[in-house]
Amino acid sequence: MRTGQPLCLIGDSGAGKSHLLIGLGTAAAEAGFRVRYTPATKLVNELVEAADEKQLAKTIARYGRVNLLCIDELGYMELDKRGAELLFQVLAEREEKNSVAIASNASFSGWTKTFTDPRLCAAIADRVTVGGTIIETGTDSYRLAHTKASMPAT
Template identity: 85%
Template sequence: MTTKRRGMTEEAADAAIDQACRMLRMPTIRNSFTDYADRARREQMSYRGFLAELLLAECDDRARRRSERRIKAAKVPPREVPAGLRLRRQPQHRSRRDPHPRQVRMGPEGTAAVSDRGLRHRQVHLLIALGTEAAMAGYRVKYTLATQLANELVEAADEMTLAKTIARYGRVDLLCIDELGYMQLDRRGAELLFQVLTEREEKASVAIASNESFGGWTKTFTDPRLCAAIVDRLTFGGTILETGTDSYRLAQATKQRTT
């Protein structure tokens, strides 16, 4: 049974709206409905138009909060994009594309690269941009350093939680692995990393940032057969971006000294 409400004062209406928004979990409408109501009166909006504005504002704000939660969960580090970094200054840029790429690998650290939206990044900024854009688009993303991931897997194996940890990394839509090739991984950590890549093979995407060519990965993965297997997992059906060999930071420092 509903109760008819007639002759409600503005103060009572405001209180009722506030209470209803709390019950329905609509914080955006609760915080801004008076501003929207004043604007609707000034612009002589229809009831339907006023209601549409309120609901769209709530939907937009919820989408924004979801994106923020996904980015926070992805643990993508904030990075400042260097001003003036452009793709066209790197003629060596090449890409090998597949209609449905599963992996992306980026070339030497400090060199220029660009995302599909035209944002100017160095290699590491491109990896972070890919992760951030994917999270904002609604995908589950996880960013990690190669050594950090290997250590986490070794600890999980020691604590008898390896299967659970691998499954957790297998569920994300995009796994971003940074700094692969900087440090040598012990055989156990490398084998466990291989298990994660195998778990994701043909099912989800991996983005790798490395300052080494594939030939140099034997310094990270000391077992040649394991190294070849990992390269095979990453390159099959993937996209490879080689961003050149000239360091953007070195070029900028040289330019500053010259000028």
């Protein structure tokens, strides 16, 4: 985090990405770092609203100042071109200055469904992977395993 390196958690739904992301953010906050957690769609919606209200620079700067920005659930929803461009601006603002940690249910090759512009998709993937750490959390759902374990045997 001190060097601004990104972290990507990639895995299927229920594999513990959000849990790890929140744990990382909590540990960083307890260590005195400024942390912000947000689902990707909420961040994009906030950026669109800020742009409409001519507050975009201020909003991007606010996201740029935290030491660790945790973006959860990237890949669950397709982002329109405007939303993807606004998200890119936040990532570019943070690049090599402050860390970003992203949790996604889609592999990087699947990000083309989230970011429909191929060049923008490549630029975003570049910003969140170069010099960073990628952790694959797997395909096994902890929630499903817990549900099955708590069901009575038949």
